[in-house]
Amino acid sequence: xxxxxxxxxxxxxxxxxxxxxxxxxxxxxxxxxxxxxxxxxxxxxxxxxxxxxxxxxxxxxxxxxxxxxxxxxxxxxxxxxxxxxxxxxxxxxxxxxxxxxxxxxxxxxxxxxxxxxxxxxxxxxxxxxxxxxxxxxxxxxxxxxxxxxxxxxxxxxxxxxxxxxxxxxxxxxxxxxxxxxxxxxxxxxxxxxxxxxxxxxxxxx
Numbered sequence: 217x218x219x220x221x222x223x224x225x226x227x228x229x230x231x232x233x234x235x236x237x238x239x240x241x242x243x244x245x246x247x248x249x250x251x252x253x254x255x256x257x258x259x260x261x262x263x264x265x266x267x268x269x270x271x272x273x274x275x276x277x278x279x280x281x282x283x284x285x286x287x288x289x290x291x292x293x294x295x296x297x298x299x300x301x302x303x304x305x306x307x308x309x310x311x312x313x314x315x316x317x318x319x320x321x322x323x324x325x326x327x328x329x330x331x332x333x334x335x336x337x338x339x340x341x342x343x344x345x346x347x348x349x350x351x352x353x354x355x356x357x358x359x360x361x362x363x364x365x366x367x368x369x370x371x372x373x374x375x376x377x378x379x380x381x382x383x384x385x386x387x388x389x390x391x392x393x394x395x396x397x398x399x400x401x402x403x404x405x406x407x408x409x410x411x412x413x414x415x416x417x418x419x420x421x
Contacts, residue, residue: 287385288381290343312397355373
């Protein structure tokens with residue numbers, strides 16, 4: 217009887233190919249429903265992926281950079297290991313607690329537990345951000361925002377959250393303090409005007 221011959225070529229396993237095709241389909245589907253950030257990793261934290269997907273698509277005619285996504289939680293994408301640059305803090309400032317009128321050139325002052333202070337200003341859409349390369353605070357961090365004669369100071373410090381919008385979103389209630397604003401004094405509203413964006417506000421990160 218002739219000995220049984222073993223094939224030297226690769227062996228096809230239908231179940232293996234089916235599983236691989238399913239995995240590829242899952243990856244493509246995941247990429248298609250998460251437009252919030254680029255560079256989505258299908259093997260990353262599903263909670264983080266859900267937060268990115270919730271951001272939705274970019275606004276038309278607004279390139280990625282300092283002017284995009286006002287009012288959204290910036291550090292969902294811009295964190296260590298995420299998109300560059302990584303932010304220590306970032307948010308959007310509006311005029312008052314009711315109207316979402318962006319405030320440009322407001323001073324945002326951050327003071328950490330060690331007494332170190334960092335100051336930045338908002339751009340034409342009200343956005344501000346502090347890169348981790350610029351400020352490495354010792355928590356907790358106290359924050360104030362100032363556009364007129366007196367600063368608006370947060371009642372409680374920031375302990376670890378980099379995105380202001382994670383706590384400051386609308387509507388205000390038990391789960392949120394409402395969006396960031398510079399005053400609730402209606403007599404000062406007229407003195408806080410918006411302005412057009414300029415090259416100084418930046419168009420790229």
